[in-house]
Amino acid sequence: xxxxxxxPASDAAARGRGAAVTPRPTTTRQALSEIRGxxxxxxWGFFDWLAIVSWxxxxxxxxxxxxxxxxxxxxxxxxxxxxxxxxxxxxxxxGKRKAELTASEATKRADTEQLExxxxxxxxxxxxxxxxxxxxxNTLASIDQLILTDPPRASRMQQSLIRYLxxxxxxxxxxxxxxxxxxVGLCSAFLEIMAVRMEGRLQWAVDVPEGLRSAxxxxxxxxxxxxxxxxxxxxxxxxxxxxxxxxxxxxxxxxVHVLDTGIGFMPKSEIGVGLANIRERLKVLYNGRAExxxxxxxxxxxxxxxxxxxxxxxx
Amino acid sequence: MPSSLxxxxxxxxxxxxxxxQIIGRLKQAWPELSIVGEAVNGREAVALxxxxxxxxxxxxxxxxxxxxxxxxxxxxxxxxxxxVTAHDEYAIKAFEQGAVDYILKPAEPERxxxxxxxxRERLKGAPDPMNELLAQLSQRLGGAAVKARxxxxxxxxxVGATIRMIPTSDILFFRAEDKYTRVQTPTFEALIRKPIKExxxxxxxxxxxxxxxxxxxxxxxxxxxxRNLRGQQVVxxxxxxxxxxxxxxxxxxxxxx
Numbered sequence: 001x002x003x004x005x006x007x008p009a010s011d012a013a014a015r016g017r018g019a020a021v022t023p024r025p026t027t028t029r030q031a032l033s034e035i036r037g038x039x040x041x042x043x044w045g046f047f048d049w050l051a052i053v054s055w056x057x058x059x060x061x062x063x064x065x066x067x068x069x070x071x072x073x074x075x076x077x078x079x080x081x082x083x084x085x086x087x088x089x090x091x092x093x094x095g096k097r098k099a100e101l102t103a104s105e106a107t108k109r110a111d112t113e114q115l116e117x118x119x120x121x122x123x124x125x126x127x128x129x130x131x132x133x134x135x136x137x138n139t140l141a142s143i144d145q146l147i148l149t150d151p152p153r154a155s156r157m158q159q160s161l162i163r164y165l166x167x168x169x170x171x172x173x174x175x176x177x178x179x180x181x182x183x184v185g186l187c188s189a190f191l192e193i194m195a196v197r198m199e200g201r202l203q204w205a206v207d208v209p210e211g212l213r214s215a216x217x218x219x220x221x222x223x224x225x226x227x228x229x230x231x232x233x234x235x236x237x238x239x240x241x242x243x244x245x246x247x248x249x250x251x252x253x254x255x256v257h258v259l260d261t262g263i264g265f266m267p268k269s270e271i272g273v274g275l276a277n278i279r280e281r282l283k284v285l286y287n288g289r290a291e292x293x294x295x296x297x298x299x300x301x302x303x304x305x306x307x308x309x310x311x312x313x314x315x
Numbered sequence: 316m317p318s319s320l321x322x323x324x325x326x327x328x329x330x331x332x333x334x335x336q337i338i339g340r341l342k343q344a345w346p347e348l349s350i351v352g353e354a355v356n357g358r359e360a361v362a363l364x365x366x367x368x369x370x371x372x373x374x375x376x377x378x379x380x381x382x383x384x385x386x387x388x389x390x391x392x393x394x395x396x397x398x399v400t401a402h403d404e405y406a407i408k409a410f411e412q413g414a415v416d417y418i419l420k421p422a423e424p425e426r427x428x429x430x431x432x433x434x435r436e437r438l439k440g441a442p443d444p445m446n447e448l449l450a451q452l453s454q455r456l457g458g459a460a461v462k463a464r465x466x467x468x469x470x471x472x473x474v475g476a477t478i479r480m481i482p483t484s485d486i487l488f489f490r491a492e493d494k495y496t497r498v499q500t501p502t503f504e505a506l507i508r509k510p511i512k513e514x515x516x517x518x519x520x521x522x523x524x525x526x527x528x529x530x531x532x533x534x535x536x537x538x539x540x541x542r543n544l545r546g547q548q549v550v551x552x553x554x555x556x557x558x559x560x561x562x563x564x565x566x567x568x569x570x571x572x
Contacts, residue, residue, distance in 0.1 A: 134377070137401040138330070141421035145336040197330050235329070236379045238356055265480050268465045279482075291502075294480040296471065 050090045051097035058090065121284050128220040128277050131168055132227070142197050157196050164189035168223070179313045180247060180256065181213030183222040187245060190223065194230055201240025202230070208247040208256075215247075215254050216311040218285055224274040225258040225304045232269075233262020233302055241301065254310040261301040265294065278306070322438055325352040325367060327360035327386065328375035328399065333420060337373055337399060340422050345431040357381025364390045370438055373418070376400045384453050392444040395437050397430060466519035472498050472505035481505065483522060487536045487552045488559060489514055491529035501554035526550060527562045540569045 050058075062083040069079040139161055146154030167186040184206055191204045226243065234241050241261035248255055275292065282290040290308040297303050324341070328334045338350050351367050354360035356378045364372055372394045374383035387396045398417040416430045437443075469480045481498060490497045495506040496514065515525050525531045538551045540561070548561035548569055561569065 133402045137420065138333075141336065141401055142330065142332045144421040145332045145339075148339070149332075149335065197332065199331055201329075235377075238380050265469065265471075267467050267469045267471060267480075269468060294469070294482075296478040296480065298478075 047089070047093075047097065048101065050086055051094040051101060053090075055090075058086065062086070117284050121281060124277055124281050124284070125219060128224055128274065128281070129168060131165070135227075138197065139193050146196075153196070157193060160189045160192040164193065168220070177216050177313050178219040179213060180208065180215045180217035180222075180254070183217050183219065184208050184213065184245060184247075187222050187226045190226060191243065198230075198235070198240060201237075202234060202243065203241070204243040204245075206245045208245065212247050212249070212254065214312055216313045217254065217256065217308065218281060221278050221281070221306055222256060222258065224278060225306070228272065228274055228304070229258050229260035229262060229302065232272075233260040233264070235262075237263045249310055250307070252310060253307045255305055255307045257303055257305040259297065259301065259303045261299070264300055265296065265302050275304075282306070282308070321347050321349050322371065322434075323349050323351045323367070323369040324371040324373060325354060325360065325363045325369045326350060326373045327354035327357065327363075327378065327383065328373075329355050329378045330375075333375065333399075336420070337418070337422055340424060340427050341373075341431070344424060344427045345434075348431070355379075357383060357386035360386045361389045364394050369394060371395045371397060371434055373397050373399050384449065387445065388449050388453065391446070391449060392442055395434060395442045396445065397434070466522070467514075467517040470498055470505075470507060472507045474503060474505045479505065483518065483533070484535075486533055487555050488530060488532040488557075489523075490531075490559075499555060499557070524565070524568055526565045526568065527560055530559050532559060 053061075065079050065083065139157070143154050143157050143161070146157060164186060167182060167189070188206060191202075195202045195204060222245065226245065229243050234243065242259075243261075244257075244259045246257050246259065275294075278292050282292060286308060290306070293305045293307070295303045295305070326334050326337055326341075328337070334353050338353075341348055341350065348371075351369055352363040354363050357374070358380045360372060360374055360378075360383075361381070363369070372387075372390065374386055374396060376383040376398055377400075378386075383398055383400075387398070390396070399420060399422070400417060401420045416433055418427060418430055468483055470483060470486065471478060471480055473479075481500060485500045487499045487501065489511060490499065491511045492506075494508075496509060496511060498505045498507055511525070511529060511531055515523070515531060518531065521534075523531050523533050532550055532552065536552050536554070538553045541549050541551065543549050543558075543560075548566055550559040550561060550569075552559065
C-alpha cells in the first residue's frame with residue numbers, strides 16, 4: 001500500500017534522474033527532463049500538502065497571498081486563479097489523497113505496533129514459563145524416595161516430570177500456535193506429580209470436551225492458574241481438596257476455568273505476578289477481546305476463568 | 316530433657332514421602348535416635364514438641380496451617396531445630412551462619428551424617444533460642460515479621476449471579492447509591508454493601524482518592540479535571556462517560572502545580 005502512495009512523486013523523480021544518467025549527447029534535453037522531474041516532484045509535494053492542510057489554514061494563506069501579491073503588483077488575477085484551482089483540487093481529490101496518506105501512516109504504525117506486541121508477548125510468555133525450582137527439587141526428592149520404596153511408581157512419576165518439562169520449556173516448543181489440548185496435557189502431567197506428592201489431599205479432574213482440544217489457547221496460562229490453585233488454595237489447607245479444569249463455549253468464546261475448593265481468595269492479597277502476567281498477555285494478544293475473571297463459587301474456594309475468542313488451530 | 320536416655324526426635328513435613336525419606340535416612344545415619352512422632356503441618360509439630368518433649372525437631376519450611384519458621388518460633392529454646400527444605404537460597408544463606416542446621420531434600424547420607432554429628436554435640440547443651448536467625452528468616456520469607464500496612468487489592472462484588480473478585484487496578488471509581496456502593500470498571504458495574512466511609516479506610520491512599528462524600532476515584536483513571544457551569548470541579552475518567560463532581564472539601568487535590 002505504501003509503495004502505491006509514494007509512486008507518483010517518486011516515479012516522476014526517478015524518471016528525471018534516470019534520464020539524467022542515460023548518456024544522451026544533448027545537455028539541454030538532460031536539463032529539461034531534470035526540470036520536468038523537479039516540477040513534478042514539487043507538484044506532488046504541493047498536492048500532498050493541499051490534501052492534508054485544513055480549510056482554515058488554506059483560507060488564511062490564500063488571504064495572505066492575495067494581500068501580498070495584490071499589494072505588490074496590483075495584479076491579483078494569477079494569484080486568484082491559483083487559489084481557486086487549489087480550492088477545487090482540494091475539494092475534488094484532496095479527501096481521497098488525505099485518506100490514502102493517513103491510511104499509509106496507519107499501516108506503518110500498525111506494523112510497528114504489531115512487532116512491539118510480538119516482542120512483548122514473547123518476553124512475558126518466557127517469564128510465565130519459568131519452572132519453579134521449589135517444585136522441581138521437591139519432585140526430584142519424591143522420586144528419589146519412591147525409587148527405594150515403589151520403583152514402578154517412581155518411574156511413572158519421572159515420566160510425568162519429563163512430559164511436564166518437555167512442554168513447559170519454551171525452547172522445546174515447535175513454534176506453532178499452542179492448543180488447549182497441549183495446555184491441558186501439560187497441566188495433567190503437573191497434577192499427576194502433585195497428586196503423588198500430596199496423596200489424599202489432592203483430587204483432580206479434567207472436563208474438557210475432545211472437540212475443544214484443538215482450539216487455540218495461549219501457552220502457560222492454564223498452568224499458572226493450576227499452580228496458583230494448588231499453592232494458594234489447596235496446599236495451605238490441611239485437609240486439601242479438589243481441583244477441576246473445565247472448558248466450554250460460551251457466547252462464541254472459549255471459556256476455560258480452574259476451580260478449586262481451597263482456602264479461597266484474600267481481598268488483601270497482592271495480585272500475584274502470575275495473574276498480572278496473564279492479564280497483560282491477554283491484553284497484548286487479544287486487544288480487549290479476552291479476559292481473566294476470578295470469582296468465588298457459592299461452595300467456597302476459587303474459580304479462575306479465562307475467556308478468549310474461539311479459534312481452531314491450523315493443522 | 317532426657318538426654319541420658321536415647322535421643323528422641325519428631326519429623327514434620329506435609330508430604331508423607333518426604334517424612335519417610337528423612338526418617339529412613341536418619342535411621343541409617345544415627346541408629347540410636349528414636350523418632351517419636353510425625354506431624355503434617357506446623358501446628359501439629361508444635362503440639363508434638365509440647366507433648367512429647369523430644370530433643371530434636373526436623374521441620375519442613377513450607378507446610379500448611381503454620382510453616383516451619385513459625386513453628387520454630389513457637390518452640391524456640393524448647394527443642395533443637397533442624398530445618399528441612401527442597402530449595403530456598405535465602406534460608407540456606409542464613410543457616411550457613413551456623414546457629415542451627417538445615418537439610419536439603421533429598422537428604423544426602425554424607426550430609427546427613429554431618430548434621431547428626433553436629434546434633435550429638437549440641438545435645439550436650441541447651442537448645443538455642445535462635446532469636447536472630449528466626450527473625451531474619453521470617454523477614455526473608457515474608458512470614459510473621461512486621462509488614463507495611465496492607466490495603467485492599469481485590470473487591471468482592473456480585474456481578475449478576477456470581478461473586479467476582481475485581482482487582483482494584485480495574486476499578487475506575489466507587490460511588491454511593493442509596494444503600495449500596497457502585498463499583499465501576501471500564502466494562503461492567505457491580506454493587507457492594509460496604510459504604511464509602513468504610514471503603515476509604517481499606518483502600519490504598521496512593522491508589523484511590525475521595526473527591527466527594529459519595530465518590531472515590533482511582534487516581535490513575537483520572538483523565539482530566541474541568542469546571543462545570545457552576546464553577547465546580549468535575550473529574551473525567553478514562554473509559555467511562557460519567558463525570559464526577561468534586562466537592563469543595565476536596566478541591567485542593569486538583570490544584571494546579
